[in-house]
Amino acid sequence: xxxxxxxxxxxxxxxxxxxxxxxxxxxxxxxxxxxxxxxxxxxxxxxxxxxxxxxxxxxxxxxxxxxxxxxxxxxxxxxxxxxxxxxxxxxxxxxxxxxxxxxxxxxxxxxxxxxxxxxxx
Numbered sequence: 001x002x003x004x005x006x007x008x009x010x011x012x013x014x015x016x017x018x019x020x021x022x023x024x025x026x027x028x029x030x031x032x033x034x035x036x037x038x039x040x041x042x043x044x045x046x047x048x049x050x051x052x053x054x055x056x057x058x059x060x061x062x063x064x065x066x067x068x069x070x071x072x073x074x075x076x077x078x079x080x081x082x083x084x085x086x087x088x089x090x091x092x093x094x095x096x097x098x099x100x101x102x103x104x105x106x107x108x109x110x111x112x113x114x115x116x117x118x119x120x121x
Contacts, residue, residue, distance in 0.1 A: 026057055 016030075023030040036054065039046040112120045 022061070025061060
């Protein structure tokens, strides 16, 4: 077995929070997350059997963050436009038809004065 040494350094508080978040998400200790990050930086394969799993976990974490961001954008757009239907996560989502008062009445005449003469008729 390889002999191990203790190394310490100071890091920004937001890095520490990110490391703790990753550790909690992956059910590992923060020191294991730091160890794996250093190994990856140095080009070392820490867990030869788990490297594919680690890559997939990282990808899932990234995808979850993207989905969360997209959900926030969708909610914001739904608040801006009341005509945009809200979709639930279920596949059997139904959209209620618009009531008669929701339709915009067409004008009696179509104004064409702004068009060039060749396009008026």
